[in-house]
Amino acid sequence: GAGVSQSPSNKVTEKGKDVELRCDPISGHTALYWYRQSLGQGLEFLIYFQGNSAPDKSGLPSDRFSAERTGGSVSTLTIQRTQQEDSAVYLCASSEQAGDEQYFGPGTRLTVT
Amino acid sequence: GNSVTQMEGPVTLSEEAFLTINCTYTATGYPSLFWYVQYPGEGLQLLLKATKADDKGSNKGFEATYRKETTSFHLEKGSVQVSDSAVYFCALSDRSGGFKTIFGAGTRLFVKA
Numbered sequence: 548g549a550g551v552s553q554s555p556s557n558k559v560t561e562k563g564k565d566v567e568l569r570c571d572p573i574s575g576h577t578a579l580y581w582y583r584q585s586l587g588q589g590l591e592f593l594i595y596f597q598g599n600s601a602p603d604k605s606g607l608p609s610d611r612f613s614a615e616r617t618g619g620s621v622s623t624l625t626i627q628r629t630q631q632e633d634s635a636v637y638l639c640a641s642s643e644q645a646g647d648e649q650y651f652g653p654g655t656r657l658t659v660t
Numbered sequence: 661g662n663s664v665t666q667m668e669g670p671v672t673l674s675e676e677a678f679l680t681i682n683c684t685y686t687a688t689g690y691p692s693l694f695w696y697v698q699y700p701g702e703g704l705q706l707l708l709k710a711t712k713a714d715d716k717g718s719n720k721g722f723e724a725t726y727r728k729e730t731t732s733f734h735l736e737k738g739s740v741q742v743s744d745s746a747v748y749f750c751a752l753s754d755r756s757g758g759f760k761t762i763f764g765a766g767t768r769l770f771v772k773a
Contacts, residue, residue, distance in 0.1 A: 590749065590766075595760055645758075648694065648706045649696075651696075651705065653703045654703065
């Protein structure tokens, strides 16, 4: 079946602009995760959704970052007033249940100029 | 809080050499442990997992044993191939952490022909 998809694959934006990144998880997966991977670095946890529970936002680096998940499926990560340090690959993953193995999307490469 | 520590890379080996990538963890509960792999130009994918103490995860010739007494989950392969060149991430997921998955920093492996 279809895997996790993300759009856009690449995004170049000017400093100070807002961006929206989209994630389509695998159908039926109740858990959805967002991570950030900077060049040569590991994965930095951002936010996690599980079913209808309140999301775990403990990894969001600032209040410029927010995410929502509509209808328990598609998720959007929004970064307001982008800064150059926001440049990274943003990865989305989903799993059947929380704690299960995660299936990753191809990522969105964000470049802030 | 929960954490994962894995050996720094890069690790450079000749083909058919034995591979060990060390991973140790800290968790307040009883986590599930994972190794994920990121091949050049590809997305992250699960390599293997173990969900309880003394379990051995295995896949593609790689193995890792969940050692509760040493809080370790070292990745091993008896004979590496050039195609194993990738970045390897150790990770844990634990109910006490709300099933938020914590990743290690990643270890880059280069295998020379």
